């Protein structure tokens with residue numbers, strides 16, 4: 286896919302995830318819009334995964350630690366053909382496999398996540414196993430910035446460096462917000478780059494909505510042989526829908542009829558400019 | 560024990576118990592500056608935004624870090640503060656279990672652990688967000704009182720009792736608006752079950768948000784089948800009100816227990832253990848969430864699915880009576 290096609294795809298995925306959240310009257314809207322470009326680039330440009338043969342032991346792994354942004358992952362996987370898009374009409378309904386967090390009941394999902402601070406340690410395990418088995422696949426995770434204070438992340442940061450896991454890529458969806466407020470006010474995590482460097486990781490910083498920068502960073506590892514890779518993706522919560530951008534209410538806000546239409550109009554407008 | 564009938568009107572609808580928790584705490588915090596709330600990006604779910612606005616100095620926010628939440632609360636309690644650690648039940652009772660066991664219970668720091676959106680309140684978010692293990696996990700820890708209020712009255716009383724309670728405490732609340740269950744027989748004390756309704760044929764012992772479906776089943780049984788059920792709100796899971804259980808069992812009536820918890824290790828098994836070891840042989844049935852991959856949907860969907868509903872419990876009672 287060309288960069289232009291990927292840009293158009295991001296708009297499409299944003300419209301899709303809004304459609305299903307609007308339909309289900311539930312979902313984590315802001316965080317899903319914040320990581321849409323990252324997931325788009327991962328699945329369409331980076332990851333070696335085959336919807337028809339998902340269990341291939343040589344596949345790249347993507348474990349979404351910020352599991353609440355599952356809607357962005359659902360629409361990306363549906364678009365790749367992991368399951369029929371119509372399945373998403375049951376999102377969050379009684380008895381549906383398409384619940385508010387990733388589960389292995391859905392083709393394409395690696396792990397059941399949703400409690401924050403679990404993705405990275407599992408990735409460390411996958412990455413150690415890949416090294417032991419002399420396999421070349423890569424392991425990716427996506428962390429939220431609000432999620433970082435969970436101690437388990439820092440335990441895993443140490444372990445990844447200790448085991449020289451250069452096959453491991455942790456991406457930070459750095460939208461500077463969580464539920465209660467800005468990270469700055471809830472729990473400061475400043476100097477993330479320096480912290481991760483001090484923990485023995487090789488760090489890159491990108492604009493998490495810039496397709497070219499994401500491709501460049503995610504496809505050109507390891508950044509340094511023997512070191513785990515950390516990508517700080519600067520993002521905007523609610524990206525693409527101006528009334529949602531940076532507005533805390535949209536962490537798990539669901540658009541009304543009118544708001545949904547406004548959002549679609551804006552995204553269509555952006556699409557026409559690409 | 561004499562079973563006089565309690566007159567029943569239509570139930571008055573209340574608000575979610577966690578709203579009552581926040582309102583009551585706000586009232587108490589005006590005069591008690593030692594009340595401190597610790598939160599883990601959880602004040603919205605805990606309905607504590609108004610508390611935080613009124614008493615910014617009485618909130619300690621730790622970010623998304625539940626282990627730190629409980630550890631910090633233990634330190635605050637040790638220093639004489641009335642520390643309420645507020646976080647969703649799923650994270651509080653699983654993520655921070657070792658802090659609860661060691662820093663709160665073992666070291667005897669009287670933290671008030673406030674478990675919000677408990678059970679399957681977050682139904683469609685899946686198992687990561689359900690707490691169906693908390694009674695079992697905490698029952699196996701020494702030095703903790705476990706309380707799951709059924710309605711707004713019990714909640715308010717529980718919060719008032721909690722403030723000056725000088726031992727580790729786990730208060731468990733749900734998200735859904737609850738009706739007042741019995742306004743003629745109001746009395747509340749930790750460790751003393753509350754009789755919501757009296758009847759001669761069967762006893763239903765329930766806890767937390769499962770008491771309302773138990774009450775509804777009792778109404779349906781009476782109007783449709785003429786079956787009279789006693790309903791007990793066993794708000795305190797530990798220490799269990801064994802005196803009341805013995806009273807209920809002594810006339811040989813069947814007993815059904817109901818809880819928003821896995822059937823392993825919860826209220827039902829606690830009652831069964833007492834009854835078996837004390838020579839009671841009543842017909843007995845535990846209703847809760849079975850040991851399987853839990854279905855998802857709204858809390859009502861999940862309750863209906865597992866028979867924690869007027870209809871489901873009616874069937875259970877009719878089966879046990881036949």
Ligand SMILES: Cc1ncc(C[n+]2csc(CCOP(=O)(O)OP(=O)(O)O)c2C)c(N)n1
Pocket residue numbers: 315316317319351353354399400401402428429430431432433458460462463464522536599600601623625650654
């Ligand atoms: C262990 C744990 N604690 C709390 C939560 C509840 N929760 C879900 S999302 C969220 C905020 C996440 O913020 P962030 O990681 O910054 O995500 P984003 O801004 O990308 O949505 C919280 C507190 C959770 N899912 N898991």
Ligand SMILES: [Mg+2]
Pocket residue numbers: 429430431458459460461462463
């Ligand atoms: Mg964030």
